Amino acid sequence: MPSELVLLVSEHIKLSEGRKVLKGNCPFHNDQSESFMIYPVKEIFKCFGCGLEGGLSEFNEGNKGTQIVLYNSSFSEVLLF
Ligand SMILES: [Zn+2]
Numbered sequence: 326m327p328s329e330l331v332l333l334v335s336e337h338i339k340l341s342e343g344r345k346v347l348k349g350n351c352p353f354h355n356d357q358s359e360s361f362m363i364y365p366v367k368e369i370f371k372c373f374g375c376g377l378e379g380g381l382s383e384f385n386e387g388n389k390g391t392q393i394v395l396y397n398s399s400f401s402e403v404l405l406f
Pocket residue numbers: 351352353354356360361372373374375376377
């Protein structure tokens with residue numbers, strides 16, 4: 326069964342699978358290099374770009390403030406490709 330955190334995050338960003346971690350472009354800063362890591366076993370995430378880390382509730386908290394940025398950034402990514 327996939328972790329709750331993974332399900333939640335995958336609603337926002339595209340995740341690619343590594344051996345023990347899932348990674349993707351951080352939704353909390355303008356990330357071009359998949360700095361955002363999720364450790365499904367521990368239900369935690371960490372971004373090596375902006376330093377944000379935590380679990381489900383931290384992701385939700387961060388999301389509230391950055392929703393507009395989040396949508397803007399995926400929009401500009403669409404324009405880039
Ligand atoms: Zn980040």
